[in-house]
Amino acid sequence: MVDVSSPQSKSRPEALPDRQSDDLRDVARAHRPIPKGKVLLWVVVLLFAADFARAVGTNENFGWPVVAEFFFNRTVLEGLWVTIWLAVVSMVLGVMLGLPLAIARMSNDPLAKSISGLFVWFFRGTPLLVQLILWYNLSFLFPEISLSIPFGPSLAAWNANDLITPITAAIIGLALNEAAYMAEIIRGGLLSVERGQKETAEAFGMKPMRALWRVVIPQAMRSIVPPSGNQFISMIKATSLVSVIAMADLLYSVQSIYNRNFEVIPLLMVAVIWYLLIVSVLSAIQSRIERYYARGDQQRVVFDNPETVTTQEEAPL
Amino acid sequence: MTATTAQAPILRARNVHKAFGSNEVLKGIDMDIAPSEVVAILGPSGSGKSTLLRCINRLEEINKGFIEVDGEQIGYKLQGDRLVALGSAAIARQRSKMGMVFQSFNLFPHMTVLQNVIEAPVGVHGVKRREAVELATGLIEKVGLADKLNAYPRQLSGGQQQRVAIARALAVKPKILLFDEPTSALDPELVGEVLATMKDLAKQGLTMIVVTHEIGFAKEAADRVIFMDGGHIVEQGKPEEILVNPQRERTREFLHRVL
Ligand SMILES: Nc1ncnc2c1ncn2[C@@H]1O[C@H](COP(=O)(O)OP(=O)(O)OP(=O)(O)O)[C@@H](O)[C@H]1O
Ligand SMILES: [Mg+2]
Numbered sequence: 001m002v003d004v005s006s007p008q009s010k011s012r013p014e015a016l017p018d019r020q021s022d023d024l025r026d027v028a029r030a031h032r033p034i035p036k037g038k039v040l041l042w043v044v045v046l047l048f049a050a051d052f053a054r055a056v057g058t059n060e061n062f063g064w065p066v067v068a069e070f071f072f073n074r075t076v077l078e079g080l081w082v083t084i085w086l087a088v089v090s091m092v093l094g095v096m097l098g099l100p101l102a103i104a105r106m107s108n109d110p111l112a113k114s115i116s117g118l119f120v121w122f123f124r125g126t127p128l129l130v131q132l133i134l135w136y137n138l139s140f141l142f143p144e145i146s147l148s149i150p151f152g153p154s155l156a157a158w159n160a161n162d163l164i165t166p167i168t169a170a171i172i173g174l175a176l177n178e179a180a181y182m183a184e185i186i187r188g189g190l191l192s193v194e195r196g197q198k199e200t201a202e203a204f205g206m207k208p209m210r211a212l213w214r215v216v217i218p219q220a221m222r223s224i225v226p227p228s229g230n231q232f233i234s235m236i237k238a239t240s241l242v243s244v245i246a247m248a249d250l251l252y253s254v255q256s257i258y259n260r261n262f263e264v265i266p267l268l269m270v271a272v273i274w275y276l277l278i279v280s281v282l283s284a285i286q287s288r289i290e291r292y293y294a295r296g297d298q299q300r301v302v303f304d305n306p307e308t309v310t311t312q313e314e315a316p317l
Numbered sequence: 318m319t320a321t322t323a324q325a326p327i328l329r330a331r332n333v334h335k336a337f338g339s340n341e342v343l344k345g346i347d348m349d350i351a352p353s354e355v356v357a358i359l360g361p362s363g364s365g366k367s368t369l370l371r372c373i374n375r376l377e378e379i380n381k382g383f384i385e386v387d388g389e390q391i392g393y394k395l396q397g398d399r400l401v402a403l404g405s406a407a408i409a410r411q412r413s414k415m416g417m418v419f420q421s422f423n424l425f426p427h428m429t430v431l432q433n434v435i436e437a438p439v440g441v442h443g444v445k446r447r448e449a450v451e452l453a454t455g456l457i458e459k460v461g462l463a464d465k466l467n468a469y470p471r472q473l474s475g476g477q478q479q480r481v482a483i484a485r486a487l488a489v490k491p492k493i494l495l496f497d498e499p500t501s502a503l504d505p506e507l508v509g510e511v512l513a514t515m516k517d518l519a520k521q522g523l524t525m526i527v528v529t530h531e532i533g534f535a536k537e538a539a540d541r542v543i544f545m546d547g548g549h550i551v552e553q554g555k556p557e558e559i560l561v562n563p564q565r566e567r568t569r570e571f572l573h574r575v576l
Contacts (some may be wrong), residue, residue: 200423204437204489205375205413208405214440216429296426296469 058286063266070257070270080274086249087236090172094178094235095228099103101183101213114185123180129241131177136245148291170242178235185227189220220292229286233279255291324386327352327492327524328373332382335368344548345382350493353415353522357535357556360545361571366528370495370546373526374415375408375543387414387492404540413441423486425469430457431466434485442489443452449488456484460514476507480514486537487518494518496527532576544568 056062070076101119104112123131134141146157193216197284201211201242254267335343342365350356358366373384375392384391391411394401403411406469414461424433429546434453439446444452460480462473470478478501486494489568499515500508512534519525519538529535535542535556544552544560544567552565 194423196419196423197425199376200417200419200425202409203376203412203415203417204485205409205411206437207409207437207442210440214426214436219425293427298430 066266079250083250089223090174093175099177103185132173135173189224192223193219329385334381355519355525357539364545365548416491416496
């Protein structure tokens with residue numbers, strides 16, 4: 001046998017251990033000692049957390065009885081509802097517009113590319129608050145909105161004041177802003193899919209849109225979902241900006257209450273808890289979606305029964 | 318070649334040129350492939366083999382000459398004496414007549430084995446799902462993976478993935494099957510299973526163009542061997558002629574190196 005050990009350790013290996021000690025070495029029977037440092041850290045952290053919870057819970061300035069009183073208040077619940085549907089509608093519209101924007105930005109067509117780039121540049125580059133106020137005051141900039149052939153006759157015209165209500169201004173403002181961010185998120189996702197996938201789909205005769213829909217987007221979803229979740233959560237909170245254009249969202253509703261009864265902190269706590277609840281539900285939904293799109297990566301039991309075959313459209317989330 | 322003169326060729330390439338910028342990769346390829354013919358394309362790295370396959374499938378556009386598959390010019394249409402470029406839908410339809418197997422398998426990782434194989438038949442060829450599943454199950458069995466129907470590609474070995482890719486290419490009932498170095502990404506002990514599958518197909522009368530470094534496969538399964546170098550077809554003929562007694566110095570050198 002060749003001795004590969006360094007010159008210093010010339011000593012021969014110990015005599016071969018007997019059978020019994022070989023059995024003792026079987027890793028299947030190993031103990032794992034409890035890591036003392038980790039336990040200590042846990043104890044310290046939990047102590048601090050409990051003390052903080054006690055301090056907040058027993059602090060009368062938070063006004064917990066008032067929080068409880070107003071938690072299911074009608075005005076608060078109506079505001080909550082406005083916040084939720086406004087966020088959902090804006091997100092859906094944002095995705096619907098963001099996808100074509102992302103595709104346009106990645107196309108070879110210089111016009112599509114630059115229009116998409118310009119859109120993203122403007123709506124990401126200006127504060128959402130300013131955008132909302134501009135939309136709300138659209139009638140000041142364009143008193144009449146008309147559908148017409150460019151440079152040609154007008155087909156239909158509306159008074160901007162009738163068209164732009166707080167609701168439409170809020171939806172347009174939030175959705176366009178959302179579209180700009182979603183376009184970039186989706187573009188990042190599409191870029192993360194290996195080029196060969198699209199090529200393979202097309203080599204099998206799929207039209208570009210089908211290849212995108214069936215092959216590229218499902219794979220892109222893995223990197224689209226996490227930042228989109230982020231984005232949606234930002235959107236939930238961004239809806240509070242619409243209170244400046246007199247939309248009665250969650251924040252606006254609690255404000256309208258504390259303007260009357262001056263219980264500012266308790267009512268803000270009501271809003272905080274509702275926002276946290278919404279975000280928790282969203283995070284749970286997000287991780288389910290993530291698990292769905294990670295399915296090709298899972299090391300899981302393979303079922304061999306052809307009867308249980310599910311295809312992509314039929315598979316549940 | 319006696320094999321090619323009997324029937325109208327299924328593929329005709331005439332004076333095909335392809336350049337990437339100033340890099341001329343194909344410099345006038347002429348090639349006829351007869352139905353049921355199995356052609357092995359050999360040649361050193363960078364000689365343009367992959368590019369030629371990709372041009373046949375219109376994954377690359379050619380700069381000069383033309384390629385015709387099953388009587389239709391790829392990517393263009395002759396209207397009177399005007400040659401008009403086809404749109405993406407028409408190109409997709411032309412591609413759907415071919416099956417392609419890639420060096421890196423390129424299975425769709427978010428679909429199971431079965432879904433991978435039925436995707437094109439159902440989505441492109443309009444086959445009913447039930448029929449497609451039946452056909453696909455048969456093909457997957459034929460490549461020896463009956464127990465992996467519902468596995469995802471990442472749960473399979475490279476050799477198994479490539480056999481699924483072959484089943485996927487067969488499922489579209491292609492007029493012509495294109496293979497680009499189907500075994501080069503595989504561990505040596507997995508090469509055999511994929512080559513065995515391909516030899517089977519060759520015996521069944523499929524038309525195949527196989528870019529490969531496997532001289533053994535060319536010798537056993539090919540009707541004809543084409544040797545490419547520097548964007549030209551240097552020499553072609555029956556495997557026993559080209560592989561045993563090549564006429565050109567370049568071919569001899571190449572074979573000497575790989576054998
Ligand atoms: N998309 C591309 N853009 C630019 N150059 C390319 C592209 N694809 C291939 N080439 C060039 O074309 C030449 C031929 O490449 P090709 O892949 O056809 O060779 P090959 O014969 O398949 O080689 P190998 O045996 O290594 O696969 C190379 O010089 C390569 O750099
Ligand atoms: Mg190649």
